[in-house]
Amino acid sequence: MADATANRVTVGTLLTARRGNGKLHWTDIFTYLYLGFGILLMFGPVVWLVLSSFKTPAGLLEFPPTMLPLGQISVEVEGYDDPLPVFRATLEDGTQKDLAQIRRIGIVSQMVDPANPENTYKVPISDRTPVREFRIATENYVEPLQRFNFGRYLWNSVVVTVVATAITLLINSMAAYGLSIYEFRGRNAIMLFVIGTLMIPITVILVPVYLVVTSLDMVNSLWAVILPGAATPTGVFLLRQYMLTLPRDLIEAARMDKASEWQIYWRVVLPLAMPAIAVLAIFSIMWRWNDFLWPLIVLNRSEVYTLQLGLNAFQGELDVQWHFILAMTVVTLIPVVLIFAFLQRFITTGIANSGMK
Amino acid sequence: MTQIELKDVRKSYGAVDVIHGINLSVDSGEFVVFVGPSGCGKSTLLRIIAGLEDITSGAVEIDASVVNGIPASERGLAMVFQSYALYPHMSVYKNMAFGLENSKMPKAEIDQRVREAAEMLQITDYLDRRPKALSGGQRQRVAIGRAIVRDPRAFLFDEPLSNLDAELRVAMRKELAALHAKIGGTMIYVTHDQTEAMTLADKIVVLQGGVVEQVGKPLDLYNNPQNAFVAGFIGSPRMNLLKTTAEADGDGIALTAGNMRVALPAVSGISPGDTVTCGIRPEHIAISDDTGLDDITAKVFLSEQLGGETYLYCEADSIDNLTIHQPGQLPVNNGEVLKLRFDRAQMHLFDADGKVITNGVSS
Numbered sequence: 249m250a251d252a253t254a255n256r257v258t259v260g261t262l263l264t265a266r267r268g269n270g271k272l273h274w275t276d277i278f279t280y281l282y283l284g285f286g287i288l289l290m291f292g293p294v295v296w297l298v299l300s301s302f303k304t305p306a307g308l309l310e311f312p313p314t315m316l317p318l319g320q321i322s323v324e325v326e327g328y329d330d331p332l333p334v335f336r337a338t339l340e341d342g343t344q345k346d347l348a349q350i351r352r353i354g355i356v357s358q359m360v361d362p363a364n365p366e367n368t369y370k371v372p373i374s375d376r377t378p379v380r381e382f383r384i385a386t387e388n389y390v391e392p393l394q395r396f397n398f399g400r401y402l403w404n405s406v407v408v409t410v411v412a413t414a415i416t417l418l419i420n421s422m423a424a425y426g427l428s429i430y431e432f433r434g435r436n437a438i439m440l441f442v443i444g445t446l447m448i449p450i451t452v453i454l455v456p457v458y459l460v461v462t463s464l465d466m467v468n469s470l471w472a473v474i475l476p477g478a479a480t481p482t483g484v485f486l487l488r489q490y491m492l493t494l495p496r497d498l499i500e501a502a503r504m505d506k507a508s509e510w511q512i513y514w515r516v517v518l519p520l521a522m523p524a525i526a527v528l529a530i531f532s533i534m535w536r537w538n539d540f541l542w543p544l545i546v547l548n549r550s551e552v553y554t555l556q557l558g559l560n561a562f563q564g565e566l567d568v569q570w571h572f573i574l575a576m577t578v579v580t581l582i583p584v585v586l587i588f589a590f591l592q593r594f595i596t597t598g599i600a601n602s603g604m605k
Numbered sequence: 606m607t608q609i610e611l612k613d614v615r616k617s618y619g620a621v622d623v624i625h626g627i628n629l630s631v632d633s634g635e636f637v638v639f640v641g642p643s644g645c646g647k648s649t650l651l652r653i654i655a656g657l658e659d660i661t662s663g664a665v666e667i668d669a670s671v672v673n674g675i676p677a678s679e680r681g682l683a684m685v686f687q688s689y690a691l692y693p694h695m696s697v698y699k700n701m702a703f704g705l706e707n708s709k710m711p712k713a714e715i716d717q718r719v720r721e722a723a724e725m726l727q728i729t730d731y732l733d734r735r736p737k738a739l740s741g742g743q744r745q746r747v748a749i750g751r752a753i754v755r756d757p758r759a760f761l762f763d764e765p766l767s768n769l770d771a772e773l774r775v776a777m778r779k780e781l782a783a784l785h786a787k788i789g790g791t792m793i794y795v796t797h798d799q800t801e802a803m804t805l806a807d808k809i810v811v812l813q814g815g816v817v818e819q820v821g822k823p824l825d826l827y828n829n830p831q832n833a834f835v836a837g838f839i840g841s842p843r844m845n846l847l848k849t850t851a852e853a854d855g856d857g858i859a860l861t862a863g864n865m866r867v868a869l870p871a872v873s874g875i876s877p878g879d880t881v882t883c884g885i886r887p888e889h890i891a892i893s894d895d896t897g898l899d900d901i902t903a904k905v906f907l908s909e910q911l912g913g914e915t916y917l918y919c920e921a922d923s924i925d926n927l928t929i930h931q932p933g934q935l936p937v938n939n940g941e942v943l944k945l946r947f948d949r950a951q952m953h954l955f956d957a958d959g960k961v962i963t964n965g966v967s968s
């Protein structure tokens with residue numbers, strides 16, 4: 249941290265950094281190519297997703313696809329129910345005209361002049377190009393959020409994620425505290441047992457857990473999603489291993505300072521375990537936010553749907569509403585990205601040792 | 606004012622006995638120092654008193670009530686750890702206030718006490734800093750401050766100065782002595798630095814292998830060690846301990862080893878043929894030109910001239926190292942052969958088991 253402020257690194261120097269004395273070495277070129285490829289690979293799909301989420305359904309289906317949300321203009325023509333797409337057609341006499349396409353038959357398309365709908369034309373499809381305009385289809389976002397109750401799903405997802413993560417962090421850190429700060433017989437055996445549960449695949453316990461949830465009358469309530477996965481062996485393991493590295497003197501100093509066990513846990517161990525807690529928080533948030541299978545099983549009324557279930561609803565058997573799916577996928581991405589950006593600064597280790605010699 | 610009493614305290618970790626039955630009493634307001642070589646159980650004993658470690662048998666009493674089952678938090682003692690153990694996520698102020706907050710003291714009083722202690726230790730300027738941003742000596746003061754604000758029944762220090770450099774250690778040692786003079790209070794202090802022990806203690810407890818070797822005032826231990834271990838441990842540089850055999854010599858006896866022959870009047874407890882360890886401090890060996898009075902002839906293999914004082918390291922047959930300490934400057938070169946005489950009044954004799962026979966022999 250201190251070094252970063254000492255010799256300021258700007259984005260510019262970072263992006264043109266070279267190996268050694270300013271000359272362009274072949275490894276520089278290789279590294280930049282490799283990194284560029286990496287960025288393309290990781291970031292490309294996300295950018296593509298965001299751009300596509302602003303396209304109209306027609307724009308999405310266009311081939312070859314366009315990068316920017318360019319939508320083909322369509323017009324209402326008297327005598328036709330649906331809006332018709334507009335093309336610039338080159339007529340047989342060589343003149344160009346903006347015509348609306350009624351239908352396409354093989355390589356010929358039937359077109360009509362929007363200005364005077366009586367005139368129809370037959371134009372080979374090679375002689376026409378779609379008329380596009382740059383248009384951001386905000387209705388992709390607005391419509392699901394208003395009409396399909398997506399706001400509700402979003403809220404449900406937020407509730408599930410926040411409450412479940414809070415519970416997970418609390419009970420996992422308490423278990424980790426017990427298994428790391430106290431020394432008792434069988435401590436390692438218990439830890440092995442906890443880790444052992446990792447080896448049981450979720451599909452095996454799906455039915456028993458469902459039965460438990462039903463008999464507790466929790467089906468179709470958010471608690472059914474929150475509670476079953478709250479205690480995670482991974483979380484206990486992660487936090488315990490971190491807490492084991494906290495200096496014992498600190499705990500004993502707190503004991504001498506008349507701190508109760510709860511105070512030692514809450515005021516000494518938890519703040520010091522912050523890096524590990526942040527990691528677990530990120531994991532937990534991502535698990536919960538993206539969880540699909542379990543909510544699908546226990547939530548079957550649409551007012552308790554989470555975002556992932558809501559997204560699934562756009563995917564009918566015959567008709568997939570890609571424009572909505574894309575837009576709502578972007579919505580589901582935003583919170584995770586924000587949380588990651590916020591929590592990642594906690595993931596710096598070594599804080600715990602700075603009070604010692 | 607607090608009195609602490611240990612009665613036949615034993616401690617074992619599984620099959621390993623660490624403390625072998627220790628009896629000790631610490632009087633009210635006394636500054637007691639535990640010294641001993643590494644691994645002798647000093648820290649363990651201190652932690653037993655603090656309540657951080659259970660005992661296997663025996664009793665720990667504070668002010669005449671047994672505290673064996675009472676947890677550390679309720680014994681009312683304060684401890685300064687070797688590693689300082691400051692809470693890294695709290696400011697200096699918070700570090701000092703933590704213990705007081707836990708005992709539900711009103712905020713105003715906490716503030717007053719913290720500021721008072723900070724004033725006394727001259728750390729007022731750093732109250733808002735995190736421990737990370739302090740130097741070793743400053744952290745040390747904060748650790749002590751954290752103990753002081755609690756106004757504990759007794760202070761326990763576990764090698765509090767061992768992480769400091771030599772200069773700072775001397776300075777802090779003086780401050781600790783001043784602190785004790787100022788606030789009184791029972792203090793138990795663990796160290797393996799015997800200069801600290803000698804300068805700070807009202808009473809020194811010498812430990813070895815989990816047993817108390819000797820308890821007494823610093824100069825008492827220096828002048829009248831009860832066994833060879835204490836004799837060798839207290840004092841710097843170490844006392845020379847020479848293995849000799851007693852021989853009859855007229856009315857008296859003579860202690861011999863190689864070319865060394867120390868003629869003494871009869872000493873009760875030594876008969877010819879006994880193995881006797883002869884202890885003589887480096888400063889009590891004189892260089893004598895007077896043939897006939899010398900006890901040993903030794904060759905100097907290293908002479909250290911410090912200006913104000915001189916150390917000579919000598920060897921003789923059957924004696925690997927004989928250290929001599931003389932004030933002033935001695936014109937002695939490496940390889941020179943010296944005739945030496947031991948000061949009889951400052952000679953310590955120990956039997957084959959290391960028990961003292963006499964401290965000082967009349968000549």
Ligand SMILES: Nc1ncnc2c1ncn2[C@@H]1O[C@H](COP(=O)(O)OP(=O)(O)OP(=O)(O)O)[C@@H](O)[C@H]1O
Nearest residue numbers: 618621623641642643644645646647648649650797
């Ligand atoms: N948890 C433990 N299990 C087994 N043996 C232990 C344990 N803790 C300490 N010991 C042993 O007890 C003995 C005394 O340890 P202690 O820490 O009291 O030594 P010390 O006198 O403080 O040494 P130092 O000067 O190096 O700090 C040592 O021999 C050590 O190996």
Ligand SMILES: [Mg+2]
Nearest residue numbers: 647648649764
């Ligand atoms: Mg120790």
